[in-house]
Amino acid sequence: MTEAEQYICIGCPIGCPLRLEHEGDKIIEISGHDCDRGAKYAKQEFTEPRRDFSTTVAISGARWNRLPVKVNRQIHKDRVMEGARIIHELQVEAPVKLGQVLIKNVFGEEGIDVVACRTMDRVIS
Amino acid sequence: MSLKWKTINIQKPGKKFNILGHMEQAYDVVVIGGGPGGMGAALGARESGVARVLILDRESEPGGILLQCIHSGFGLHYFKEQLTGPEYAERFLNKVIDDNVKIMAGSYVSGIAVDSDGTKQVRVLSEDHGQVIVKTRAVVLSMGCRERTRGAIRIPGTRPSGVLTAGLAQKFVNMMGMLPGKRIAILGSGDIGLIMARRLMLEGCEVVGVFEYLPYSNGLTRNVVQCLEDFGIPLHLSTTVAYIHGRDRVERITVAPVEKDLKPDLSQARDIQCDTLLLSIGLIPENELSQSLGIRLDLITGGPWVSSTLETSMPGVFACGNVLHVHDLVDYVTRESLLAGRFAGEWAQGVRRPVDNIRLIPGDNVRYCVPHSLSTEREHTIYMRCKTVMQPCKIRVGNLMEKKLRFVVPAEMIMLKIKPHLLDKFHGDTLRIDILPEDA
Ligand SMILES: Cc1cc2nc3c(=O)[nH]c(=O)nc-3n(C[C@H](O)[C@H](O)[C@H](O)COP(=O)(O)OP(=O)(O)OC[C@H]3O[C@@H](n4cnc5c(N)ncnc54)[C@H](O)[C@@H]3O)c2cc1C
Ligand code: SF4
Numbered sequence: 001m002t003e004a005e006q007y008i009c010i011g012c013p014i015g016c017p018l019r020l021e022h023e024g025d026k027i028i029e030i031s032g033h034d035c036d037r038g039a040k041y042a043k044q045e046f047t048e049p050r051r052d053f054s055t056t057v058a059i060s061g062a063r064w065n066r067l068p069v070k071v072n073r074q075i076h077k078d079r080v081m082e083g084a085r086i087i088h089e090l091q092v093e094a095p096v097k098l099g100q101v102l103i104k105n106v107f108g109e110e111g112i113d114v115v116a117c118r119t120m121d122r123v124i125s
Numbered sequence: 126m127s128l129k130w131k132t133i134n135i136q137k138p139g140k141k142f143n144i145l146g147h148m149e150q151a152y153d154v155v156v157i158g159g160g161p162g163g164m165g166a167a168l169g170a171r172e173s174g175v176a177r178v179l180i181l182d183r184e185s186e187p188g189g190i191l192l193q194c195i196h197s198g199f200g201l202h203y204f205k206e207q208l209t210g211p212e213y214a215e216r217f218l219n220k221v222i223d224d225n226v227k228i229m230a231g232s233y234v235s236g237i238a239v240d241s242d243g244t245k246q247v248r249v250l251s252e253d254h255g256q257v258i259v260k261t262r263a264v265v266l267s268m269g270c271r272e273r274t275r276g277a278i279r280i281p282g283t284r285p286s287g288v289l290t291a292g293l294a295q296k297f298v299n300m301m302g303m304l305p306g307k308r309i310a311i312l313g314s315g316d317i318g319l320i321m322a323r324r325l326m327l328e329g330c331e332v333v334g335v336f337e338y339l340p341y342s343n344g345l346t347r348n349v350v351q352c353l354e355d356f357g358i359p360l361h362l363s364t365t366v367a368y369i370h371g372r373d374r375v376e377r378i379t380v381a382p383v384e385k386d387l388k389p390d391l392s393q394a395r396d397i398q399c400d401t402l403l404l405s406i407g408l409i410p411e412n413e414l415s416q417s418l419g420i421r422l423d424l425i426t427g428g429p430w431v432s433s434t435l436e437t438s439m440p441g442v443f444a445c446g447n448v449l450h451v452h453d454l455v456d457y458v459t460r461e462s463l464l465a466g467r468f469a470g471e472w473a474q475g476v477r478r479p480v481d482n483i484r485l486i487p488g489d490n491v492r493y494c495v496p497h498s499l500s501t502e503r504e505h506t507i508y509m510r511c512k513t514v515m516q517p518c519k520i521r522v523g524n525l526m527e528k529k530l531r532f533v534v535p536a537e538m539i540m541l542k543i544k545p546h547l548l549d550k551f552h553g554d555t556l557r558i559d560i561l562p563e564d565a
Contacts, residue, residue: 007350008346008349008350008354009346010345010346010347010350010351012531012532013345013346013532013534013537014516014531014532015346051351051355052196052197052198052207054195054196054197054209055195055324055327055328056195056298056299056302058302063185063186064300064301064302065300065301065302066298066299066300066301066302068195068209068210068211068299070195070197070209077355080327080355081327084327098212098215117195117209117211117212118192118211118212118214118215119215
């Protein structure tokens with residue numbers, strides 16, 4: 001049976017409404033795009049929607065209470081909430097360096113790490 | 126990296142001056158504000174060949190608004206990489222420090238005075254050194270902008286706690302580790318509001334909806350999709366907050382659709398339970414300092430009126446970044462500020478460029494353009510914003526050139542390059558810029 005998914009293309013401010021028809025996992029037709037980027041985007045969203053993911057973790061001994069962190073690769077959209085839960089458990093202690101790996105292989109998957117987005121020195125209060 | 130800017134020593138106030146300290150050291154260029162605008166200007170000034178460049182910032186560390194923007198989306202043009210705000214700031218800061226620019230954080234600039242010989246005296250209230258005066262040849266203003274508050278749009282109702290701007294909430298959540306509330310409504314669909322909706326969801330809050338009085342979102346489509354749709358947060362277009370209820374704390378808000386005249390239709394109003402209302406209703410350049418200097422401001426941008434060298438109406442005082450006009454992309458801030466810094470550095474070295482001979486006039490569907498004038502001697506980049514959505518369309522620059530665009534929206538700044546050979550042929554003294562339908 002043919003089903004359809006709707007997306008809004010994020011490629012440029014025009015925001016074309018995209019329609020992707022599929023049978024199970026098989027893409028039948030993509031329509032609504034004004035340029036190739038839209039078709040590519042719809043395909044990506046259907047097969048594996050990926051997102052940047054950044055958040056903050058608690059840090060002690062630093063100028064601020066929160067340290068900005070990110071996952072060093074885009075992750076599947078459905079993993080964002082799971083990622084947030086795992087990362088929020090983390091407690092770090094200053095000093096931390098920009099790019100320092102805080103959790104290795106965060107989803108048990110090789111190469112997907114949580115890294116610090118800035119340097120935070122130890123502050124003596 | 127250690128906090129080098131913390132170790133910079135400024136001479137203690139001399140005894141001769143009782144209240145005002147006196148700095149022996151003078152600078153070529155002093156930059157006010159240490160955000161991406163200020164850092165770019167400092168680098169630009171160093172590039173022009175001046176040695177003594179100082180950045181002053183009132184916060185405890187430089188970086189500006191970027192430090193609280195922990196999402197990615199910065200630096201695609203400049204670093205050719207998607208970076209988060211803090212990463213962009215730190216990379217830039219390292220460049221600035223490596224380039225021997227001095228940075229004084231915890232230093233609030235409370236005034237600028239100009240001597241009869243053109244030297245500027247910058248009055249600084251410094252955490253470490255008290256009140257000091259810094260002397261300099263040229264100044265770059267890069268104080269950024271601030272958010273419009275409830276008062277700016279006069280939302281009726283009580284005055285409970287729990288009504289705050291989205292950017293302030295961003296600092297609370299991302300740096301200080303405090304949540305503004307549990308059930309959150311957001312007024313305004315600009316990018317900051319959208320990004321905060323996702324942030325608060327990830328932090329375990331409930332976001333009941335984003336309300337926008339215009340019929341379209343003011344934010345990037347990417348943010349509407351990835352910050353709202355991904356999390357099932359509803360976006361209510363053509364809807365506004367008509368009343369805020371609650372004695373000590375926000376208890377609920379009344380929302381209503383708006384009619385054509387943008388007034389709420391109260392017959393269709395409904396109440397929504399929430400304990401917090403975030404406002405994402407626009408930014409205003411922070412120009413108290415400029416005003417105290419008597420600098421001419423553009424009433425539309427809210428920033429200084431600048432020539433093609435980004436010099437304000439006060440000779441030797443330049444401006445860039447959000448204090449000049451509100452930017453949506455930090456990469457544009459960087460580009461503009463490098464330029465402002467370069468011209469400020471030149472000025473400090475005594476270079477005086479010919480006065481601009483062409484005034485720019487914003488015409489049809491152009492809300493503003495910056496800079497406000499051009500000279501015929503070099504290439505120019507003009508930044509502008511349109512008044513309304515138009516698709517497809519073209520930009521017409523006097524009778525010099527036309528450029529086709531697929532789409533313009535007020536939320537996205539338009540950048541236009543004008544080559545010197547076009548201006549060579551031009552003999553008028555005003556140049557009008559219009560954005561017109563494609564077939565006009
Ligand atoms: C909340 C928010 C989210 C954004 N998200 C994005 C995004 O996702 N992608 C993107 O590309 N761009 C984004 N931007 C835009 C971009 O980050 C800004 O345009 C840019 O940071 C502006 O740089 P600036 O240096 O002009 O101002 P700021 O970064 O605001 O820096 C101004 C500095 O001046 C200092 N200052 C002000 N007055 C004084 C004084 N009197 N004395 C001393 N110091 C003073 C302030 O403390 C501040 O540090 C965002 C902007 C905001 C406000
Ligand atoms: S399909 Fe092409 S034109 Fe349409 S929104 Fe996407 S990038 Fe823009």
